[in-house]
Amino acid sequence: MTLLHTVKPDNIRVIVFILFTCFSYSMAHAQVDQTAVDDFIRNVAYQQKKPLKDVEAIVNQASFQSDIIEKMTRPAEKTMTWERYRNIFMKQERIDAGVDFWKANEKVLNEVSTETGVSVEAIIGIIGVETYFGERMGNHLVLDALYTLAFGYPRRSSFFKAELSKFLELCNNEGLDPLAIRGSYAGAMGYGQFMPSSYLAYAKSYDSETGADLMNEVNDGIASVANYLKVHRWNKGGLVAIKATKDQNAEALAKQKVKPSKTVSYYTQKGYESTNTIDPNTLVSLQKMEMEDGTLEYWFTFKNFYVITRYNHSPLYALAVFQLGEAIKKARETK
Structure with a gap:
């Protein structure tokens, strides 16, 4: 007779649950270097007192x-055409x-x-692309996401350790529960999907009476997205992007920064024209966007695009934000 046969059924269930829990915990931590985790914990405790x-x-x-590791290695911005x-x-x-x-x-x-x-359309465009206007803020526990990337993604381990x-x-500053906050697989949170460092640096309370809550307060989300762009020197009233055309005999250009x-006149001399009138002395970049059939769209992009x-460093992201914001503005005006 085995040991389990001498134990009551209810106790067997408890034993199985405990064994399963221990196994799950072991598997969850088996893929990271616990020594590195322990070092991280000591450093954080010291630095944050x-x-x-x-x-x-x-x-x-x-x-x-x-x-999460699989998703990080295949971001949409690097695997899709425009x-x-x-x-x-x-x-x-x-x-x-x-x-x-x-x-x-x-x-x-x-x-x-x-x-x-x-x-407004820039603010709306970012919140719309990032979270479908707050409806899709992510289902991953931010603690799990940052832990996984800090200790299981060597290529950017330093970055994600800093973010963790x-x-x-x-969480300590704002009285947030680190075991409950959900966000993206990369650890971004709230209406604007701020990484923790950006949250600390750029999050802004709309009413200035309490700490910024980007997960629950839409007003704080709006204020914080705008503050992020302002701090990075948004040009009030400036252009974002204008479609360009390529002449048949245009000079081939390498990827532009x-x-x-x-x-504009530099690119005009190379055979690229704006579809709108622009001062020829305006500084721009020329971005090439690939279509499904292999053809290219050309866009003159301005400081606000940058x-x-x-x-988000992807030009695809920036153009999607711009076009979504403009489309919403146009639809609103025609309703």
Whole structure:
């Protein structure tokens, strides 16, 4: 007779549960270097002047999520053509949702835009691309995401260790529960999907009476997105992007940097023309966007386009934000 046969059924279930829990915990932590985790915990406790046991109590509850590593190695911005990427966001239902979001938050959007100089459509475009206007903020526990990437993604381990440290600091400062906050697989949170370091640096409370809550307060989300763009030197009233055409005999150009550094006239001499009238001395960049059939779209992009890429470095992202914001603005005006 085995040992389990001598134990009552209810006790067997308890034993099985305990064994399963221990096994799950072991598997969750088997894929990371525990020595590195322990070193991290000690450093955070020292730097943030927290009791070691308090930091341990949080970090040791994190769980390694292998699917996050897979997602990090295949971001949409690097695997899709512009046409496919654009079609994710430029759907009528998202545009309609943006019109509704603008209407519901018009007062705050107008006040924040006036105060910061950042256009409403830029704010709307970012929140629409990032979280479908707050409806899709992510299902991953931020603690798990940052833990997984800090200790299981060597290529950017230093970055995510720093973000995990900032996350713990943020939760302490704002009284947030680190075991409950959900966000993206990369650890971004709230309406604008701020990483912890950006949350600490740029999050802004709309009413200035309490700490910024980007997970629950849409007004704080709006104010924080605008503040991020303002701090990165958004040009009030400035252009973002204008479509360009390529002459049949235009000179082939290597990939251009996103930050504008050449004049419109420079590109005109190379065989690229704007579809709108622009001062030939204006600094622009020329961005090539690939379509599904292999052809290219050409866009003259301005300083504000570059500012959007400070939020996300992908030119595809910046152009999607721009086009979604413009589409929502146009739909709102025609309703």
